Amino acid sequence: MSSTEKVASAIVELEQARQPGAEKAAGKSVTRAVPKVSAWTRWRFGLWIPPLVTFVLLGIAWEYVAHSNPFVIPPLGNIAESIANDPSAYWNNLLVTLKEVAVGGGAAIVLGYLLAVLMCEFKILERALMPVVMVIMVTPVIAIAPALVVAFGFGMLPKYIVTIIVAIFPILINSLAGLRAVDPGTLDVLRVVDASRWEIFWRLRLPGSMPYFFAGLRIAIPFAIIGAAVAEFVAAGEAAGLGAMISIAASQANLEVTWAGISMFCVLGLLFVAVLTLLRRRVLWWDNHGRAPK
Amino acid sequence: MNAALTTAGAEVTARGVTKRFGVRGQPVTVLDDVDLRIAPGEFVSVIGPSGCGKSTLLRIIAGLLDADEGSVAINGETVPQAIRHKTMGLVPQTPALLPWRSVRDNVLLPTQVNTAANAGRNLLDVDELLTSFGLGNDLRKYPRQLSGGMQQRVAIARAFVFDPPVLLMDEPFSALDEITRDQQRLGLLDFWQSNRRSVMFITHSVPEAILLSDRVVLMAARPGRIAEVTEIDLPRPRDESVFLSPQFREYEIRIREGLRRVMKNVEH
Numbered sequence: 001m002s003s004t005e006k007v008a009s010a011i012v013e014l015e016q017a018r019q020p021g022a023e024k025a026a027g028k029s030v031t032r033a034v035p036k037v038s039a040w041t042r043w044r045f046g047l048w049i050p051p052l053v054t055f056v057l058l059g060i061a062w063e064y065v066a067h068s069n070p071f072v073i074p075p076l077g078n079i080a081e082s083i084a085n086d087p088s089a090y091w092n093n094l095l096v097t098l099k100e101v102a103v104g105g106g107a108a109i110v111l112g113y114l115l116a117v118l119m120c121e122f123k124i125l126e127r128a129l130m131p132v133v134m135v136i137m138v139t140p141v142i143a144i145a146p147a148l149v150v151a152f153g154f155g156m157l158p159k160y161i162v163t164i165i166v167a168i169f170p171i172l173i174n175s176l177a178g179l180r181a182v183d184p185g186t187l188d189v190l191r192v193v194d195a196s197r198w199e200i201f202w203r204l205r206l207p208g209s210m211p212y213f214f215a216g217l218r219i220a221i222p223f224a225i226i227g228a229a230v231a232e233f234v235a236a237g238e239a240a241g242l243g244a245m246i247s248i249a250a251s252q253a254n255l256e257v258t259w260a261g262i263s264m265f266c267v268l269g270l271l272f273v274a275v276l277t278l279l280r281r282r283v284l285w286w287d288n289h290g291r292a293p294k
Numbered sequence: 295m296n297a298a299l300t301t302a303g304a305e306v307t308a309r310g311v312t313k314r315f316g317v318r319g320q321p322v323t324v325l326d327d328v329d330l331r332i333a334p335g336e337f338v339s340v341i342g343p344s345g346c347g348k349s350t351l352l353r354i355i356a357g358l359l360d361a362d363e364g365s366v367a368i369n370g371e372t373v374p375q376a377i378r379h380k381t382m383g384l385v386p387q388t389p390a391l392l393p394w395r396s397v398r399d400n401v402l403l404p405t406q407v408n409t410a411a412n413a414g415r416n417l418l419d420v421d422e423l424l425t426s427f428g429l430g431n432d433l434r435k436y437p438r439q440l441s442g443g444m445q446q447r448v449a450i451a452r453a454f455v456f457d458p459p460v461l462l463m464d465e466p467f468s469a470l471d472e473i474t475r476d477q478q479r480l481g482l483l484d485f486w487q488s489n490r491r492s493v494m495f496i497t498h499s500v501p502e503a504i505l506l507s508d509r510v511v512l513m514a515a516r517p518g519r520i521a522e523v524t525e526i527d528l529p530r531p532r533d534e535s536v537f538l539s540p541q542f543r544e545y546e547i548r549i550r551e552g553l554r555r556v557m558k559n560v561e562h
């Protein structure tokens with residue numbers, strides 16, 4: 001196989017990977033004429049050069065500001081040095097925050113979806129609970145967090161609760177909308193053959209709600225990270241987690257540690273978003289991202 | 295084997311069906327004392343101006359809506375009983391296929407629910423069924439890979455697959471372009487002529503109604519009621535050549551005149 005062919009087949013594979021169900025379903029092997037590709041297309045320069053340029057320019061601007069105003073932001077090198085000098089401290093704090101996001105966010109996802117299913121199936125539950133949900137949702141979490149820390153002490157529990165409170169609403173609201181947004185035609189087809197509520201849920205509502213659920217996840221995951229950070233800020237005395245680390249370092253005007261902590265939050269967020277994107281591609285291969293079919 | 299001999303369809307009888315919808319507290323009579331009988335294995339089309347209550351009548355027969363007065367019986371059973379026994383197959387106006395299921399699995403959907411009612415039933419072979427609908431090569435495709443006409447054929451196959459004696463179709467071809475519609479009509483005609491079931495078929499197209507039906511029921515609006523019934527006495531099996539026959543032209547003129555009368559009355 002020549003290198004041109006290799007690249008071309010890699011591109012075909014990439015395209016197949018985007019629509020795995022479709023190609024597999026067709027049961028056809030995809031044979032396309034090997035296109036003559038320019039270097040530009042071949043390496044997909046158009047895809048990664050523009051963001052790279054943006055990041056490089058931002059980095060240069062950052063360094064310029066850092067060197068002319070050292071009390072505003074620290075040079076990037078110093079931030080990296082700070083992490084390299086004491087990696088285990090950063091690592092431990094990262095793990096604490098990760099655990100809060102994973103446990104709190106995970107609980108929010110499970111509870112939010114379950115609640116949405118119950119509200120969809122039992123209208124009375126929606127009437128009973130939606131007002132409470134709204135009240136909690138419009139209350140800023142930053143205002144609730146200190147009260148929760150007072151009530152539950154400095155352990156992990158208040159952090160889980162704060163994270164759940166922020167992350168549960170996008171899941172609940174989106175999933176409920178998705179469970180309801182089933183095609184009325186399909187619903188009629190199933191009702192005429194006396195499908196049970198369970199059968200309608202299992203075969204129609206559950207899979208149909210997945211695009212909405214994933215849209216909810218996309219909001220809920222950054223929210224969960226915010227929740228964990230806020231909970232740590234208000235319980236900074238405990239000195240565990242990235243949020244606490246940032247809060248303490250900032251109060252001591254320790255810019256390197258502050259920004260090292262911030263960059264770890266960045267990594268944490270990107271990590272979750274990456275996992276989510278992969279998961280979505282696997283679960284929702286059939287959803288054409290809201291584009292009109294065909 | 296002649297499927298028409300095994301199940302010929304069921305008798306559908308609607309008597310004195312009346313339905314009112316409350317619009318801002320004021321009830322509007324949408325159906326007024328409608329009587330409709332579909333004999334076993336008979337193809338009945340319902341035609342009429344938009345909003346005259348065709349879909350409402352179909353939904354009442356399908357058990358998706360309750361009548362305020364009157365009754366519906368299907369082979370002597372009540373509608374809830376008929377539903378429990380999977381007596382009716384529905385073809386909605388849009389294909390309403392599930393995008394995460396292949397063509398084959400979409401068609402199988404009605405056989406996978408209420409499985410108690412599958413006992414002793416002659417479930418059709420999906421692959422054979424889809425092949426006879428010209429979809430033999432598309433069994434494993436997904437709905438978004440099909441054209442609109444193909445999707446609608448899948449929806450029709452989905453209604454036939456559990457071999458219900460009664461089929462209810464609400465303008466199944468209305469979303470298609472004229473050329474595709476012609477194809478679909480003839481396809482349905484072919485399939486139905488070798489698998490005769492009782493059919494209630496709603497349409498806005500006079501030629502379509504004549505081509506397919508044993509009887510064409512013309513409805514008038516406000517309140518929705520049956521205005522005229524035309525027996526279509528064209529020989530079966532039919533094919534596209536009926537379009538050319540002089541009787542066809544006569545039926546077409548007669549039904550179009552009926553439609554015009556019905557529409558004129560509305561304006562007064």
Ligand SMILES: Nc1ncnc2c1ncn2[C@@H]1O[C@H](COP(=O)(O)OP(=O)(O)OP(=O)(O)O)[C@@H](O)[C@H]1O
Nearest residue numbers: 315316317324342343344345346347348349350351
């Ligand atoms: N749920 C409802 N609430 C109030 N009015 C309704 C409802 N459903 C239908 N109607 C009214 O009943 C009348 C008949 O509706 P229906 O859908 O049966 O008409 P149709 O004959 O099927 O029309 P079309 O040919 O446009 O599909 C219409 O005037 C409509 O506005």
Ligand SMILES: [Mg+2]
Nearest residue numbers: 348349350464
């Ligand atoms: Mg209608």
